[in-house]
Amino acid sequence: MATRTEARAMRERRDAPRPFAARRSRMARAEVRLLLTSTRFVASLFWLTIVVATMLFVLPYSERNTSPVFPWFVAVSVAVYLGHRFFPYEGYHPWAFSLLLLATDALVAMMVYLTGGSRSALSLLFITVIIFSSAYFDLLETMLFTAVTCAIYFAPYLYEQMDFGTLKEMAMSVPVYFLIALSGFFVISKAREQEREKKELSDIIARADRKNRELSALYAASIRFATTLDTEEIVAVLEEKAGELVPADAMLVCLDEGGGVLKPRSPQNLDDAEALLLPPPESNPLYVAASAVLPVTISRTDEDPRFHAYMRAAGYASMICVPLFASSSVIGVLACLSRMEEAYDDDDARVLLTLASEAALALEKAGLYRTTLEDKNKIETIINSLADALLVLDGEGRVVLANPSASRLFGMRTAFPGETIEEALKRADGEVVFRDPGMEEALRLVLHRGQAVKNDMALQAENTIYFQVMWLPLRDSTGAVVGAVVILHDVTDFVELDRMKSNFISMVSHELKTPLTSIKGFVRLLDAGRVGPVNEKQRRYLEIVLQQTESLTKIIEDLLDLSRIEAGIIEVRREKVDLRSLAEGVLAGLENMSREKEVGMYLEIPEGLPPVAGDPERIRQVLTNLVHNALKFTPSGGEVRVRAREREGECLVEVADTGIGISPQDLPRVFDKFYQVDSSTTRQQSGTGLGLSISRELVAAQGGRMWVHSEKGVGSTFAFTLPLWASLEAREGVGERSGTPPSEWKSGVQGA
Numbered sequence: 001m002a003t004r005t006e007a008r009a010m011r012e013r014r015d016a017p018r019p020f021a022a023r024r025s026r027m028a029r030a031e032v033r034l035l036l037t038s039t040r041f042v043a044s045l046f047w048l049t050i051v052v053a054t055m056l057f058v059l060p061y062s063e064r065n066t067s068p069v070f071p072w073f074v075a076v077s078v079a080v081y082l083g084h085r086f087f088p089y090e091g092y093h094p095w096a097f098s099l100l101l102l103a104t105d106a107l108v109a110m111m112v113y114l115t116g117g118s119r120s121a122l123s124l125l126f127i128t129v130i131i132f133s134s135a136y137f138d139l140l141e142t143m144l145f146t147a148v149t150c151a152i153y154f155a156p157y158l159y160e161q162m163d164f165g166t167l168k169e170m171a172m173s174v175p176v177y178f179l180i181a182l183s184g185f186f187v188i189s190k191a192r193e194q195e196r197e198k199k200e201l202s203d204i205i206a207r208a209d210r211k212n213r214e215l216s217a218l219y220a221a222s223i224r225f226a227t228t229l230d231t232e233e234i235v236a237v238l239e240e241k242a243g244e245l246v247p248a249d250a251m252l253v254c255l256d257e258g259g260g261v262l263k264p265r266s267p268q269n270l271d272d273a274e275a276l277l278l279p280p281p282e283s284n285p286l287y288v289a290a291s292a293v294l295p296v297t298i299s300r301t302d303e304d305p306r307f308h309a310y311m312r313a314a315g316y317a318s319m320i321c322v323p324l325f326a327s328s329s330v331i332g333v334l335a336c337l338s339r340m341e342e343a344y345d346d347d348d349a350r351v352l353l354t355l356a357s358e359a360a361l362a363l364e365k366a367g368l369y370r371t372t373l374e375d376k377n378k379i380e381t382i383i384n385s386l387a388d389a390l391l392v393l394d395g396e397g398r399v400v401l402a403n404p405s406a407s408r409l410f411g412m413r414t415a416f417p418g419e420t421i422e423e424a425l426k427r428a429d430g431e432v433v434f435r436d437p438g439m440e441e442a443l444r445l446v447l448h449r450g451q452a453v454k455n456d457m458a459l460q461a462e463n464t465i466y467f468q469v470m471w472l473p474l475r476d477s478t479g480a481v482v483g484a485v486v487i488l489h490d491v492t493d494f495v496e497l498d499r500m501k502s503n504f505i506s507m508v509s510h511e512l513k514t515p516l517t518s519i520k521g522f523v524r525l526l527d528a529g530r531v532g533p534v535n536e537k538q539r540r541y542l543e544i545v546l547q548q549t550e551s552l553t554k555i556i557e558d559l560l561d562l563s564r565i566e567a568g569i570i571e572v573r574r575e576k577v578d579l580r581s582l583a584e585g586v587l588a589g590l591e592n593m594s595r596e597k598e599v600g601m602y603l604e605i606p607e608g609l610p611p612v613a614g615d616p617e618r619i620r621q622v623l624t625n626l627v628h629n630a631l632k633f634t635p636s637g638g639e640v641r642v643r644a645r646e647r648e649g650e651c652l653v654e655v656a657d658t659g660i661g662i663s664p665q666d667l668p669r670v671f672d673k674f675y676q677v678d679s680s681t682t683r684q685q686s687g688t689g690l691g692l693s694i695s696r697e698l699v700a701a702q703g704g705r706m707w708v709h710s711e712k713g714v715g716s717t718f719a720f721t722l723p724l725w726a727s728l729e730a731r732e733g734v735g736e737r738s739g740t741p742p743s744e745w746k747s748g749v750q751g752a
Helices: 002-015 020-038 040-061 069-086 094-114 121-136 139-153 164-226 231-245 273-277 285-292 305-314 346-385 404-409 421-425 439-448 492-527 536-567 579-589 591-597 616-632 691-701 725-730 743-748
Strands: 250-256 262-268 296-298 318-325 330-338 389-394 399-402 431-435 453-460 465-475 481-490 575-577 600-604 612-614 639-647 650-657 706-711 715-723
Touching: 040 069, 040 094, 040 121, 069 094, 094 121, 094 139, 121 139, 121 164, 139 164, 164 231, 164 346, 231 250, 231 262, 231 330, 231 346, 250 273, 250 285, 262 273, 262 285, 262 330, 285 296, 285 305, 285 318, 285 330, 296 346, 305 318, 318 346, 330 346, 389 404, 389 421, 399 421, 421 439, 439 453, 439 465, 439 481, 465 492, 492 536, 536 691, 575 616, 579 591, 579 600, 579 616, 579 639, 591 600, 591 616, 612 616, 612 715, 612 725, 616 639, 616 650, 616 691, 616 715, 691 706, 691 715, 715 725
Parallel strands: 600 639
Antiparallel strands: 250 262, 250 330, 296 318, 318 330, 389 399, 389 481, 431 453, 453 465, 465 481, 575 612, 639 650, 650 715, 706 715
16 A cells, blocks of 8 residues: 555646756756665664774874874764664754754764874765765755865864974865766766656656556457447456456446436445445435536545545455446446555546446346347247238338238238239239339339328239338438338228118119109109199299209219229219310309309300310319319409419319318318318208219310319419310320229218
């Protein structure tokens, strides 16, 4: 522990910012103190030997051994010996060392005096004092003390009569002493510099060696973290490498199990790891490190008042806690404990923090992998248990996944790599036919435009199976389409129900039409007075009966048209039609309704509009439905406009009104069979909800299409197209498309 403390102290002194000269001076003094400390015994023995030899072999023969200086000599000798033996060289005490050197100078002067004065050779011992001063002091202090020594050098000769030659020889010794002081200072300074550089080099090598061990341990840990996704193994590697990097008598890794609650994992040399987590978070270094996202270092038990009780209960002298910080949060804490004080410092915190960061990323990666694997298993379970067939396609339309339902449906054991959906469907037990849109168009829309598509499919075999197909785009993190999911929902039962319903409607309509025809005939006979006179009241009642009979007949005709459309047997003639005259007839037939509702009707069809190709009766039926609806839903004071114009080889017809409009949520369903907008206004109007559905199918049967634009409270515009007679003549000879669905198609898939 002492060695570690000294090393830390030296590191702090070395790294502390201070001026270069001051740092060099302090370092030199520290080195000299160590030098003098190591030679303490030699110096004290040297002076003891000189004094004893002088007393034994010189003083008995000296004429001055009875001088009163002798007792002082003995006392100063003892003081000098004790001073050199016990001087505190570990610190820097310039005044105390100056007194010691002055005492030594006095001792040498007494020895010179007692041993003959100018005839004594012991004056050379003054050189020893000068060398000691140059070793301890800086240059200026050394020169000053050399001057003091030279002054004391002349003290023993003050009681003698000396000639000029002797004085000159003594005076010449003074510059020699100064040269010796300078030489000693520079020699010792050079020795000090070499020693300092050697020590710095040794420290650098030691630090480099430590850094090398740290980097090797961190590199080995990162390699092992990168090759495993097991949490327990990651924790074991973390503890192993932490033990290599810092001294630890015990170790603990705690992971956040959710809600900020830490749970111990694989404790090392701890009998009760749970006990370390019991204290409240504010006095528990594990929780403090996790919440502050900073290392917590406890060097001594009494260092931090917050952790006094915790460290005493744990039974360890020092502790370091490092958070495991992943991408955005702390997922755990690493704790190392030691029974030795001052076991951990900032360097330990730094290297452990690096190791903990690597471990945290590995733990996060393992957690993500585990979550992904769980999600994958859930998704696979859901996909495999789906009753609907499901196919996953890549960006090129190749099948990459087919669930068991799809494999059973199409007789596929597996989807081969690189196999397109067309190739996969060819192995189905029957002919596969797509409708509205076709398979190629659906693939183009979903893969190239990223649109979700819904269409219908029939698997024509011994028993035809009908499907509603959903094509959904798959996107990556940037939003780019990388594939598609195809879901096939079996609607065969719905198709059969719809077919039965259509057959029932057709049968009932036919059965109702015959008695209604008879009723209409007899009512007209009564109204004509064929069976007797009819008064005005009776005539009014007969007119009401006739009107209601006509309404019922219209409903029956709509139902029959619907059944014919769904059966695919509706008759549509192809003739040259003057659309303007036809539209004039339609408006004339609805003139009474227009006057009753006080709604204006306007025809905006140019005189020279080219004739269209179609069935005039069916076109009249479509126009009548649209204008009738427009009048029905337009309040008094509004207007209805019928427009037509040529556009790109076809005729565009529009019926616009200023009525109540249609809300955005109802727009997609206005052409559905039996659908009526759910509002108080529409509920007040009569109707079956078949007119628009039949109109769209009649337009489609004549080679056109129908759509609507509407704004709630502003009005609606129903538009449809019809081929021009000239354009149709130019295209004559073009055959029908192959792969026409069976007759059951229309009666089934549409209804479903």
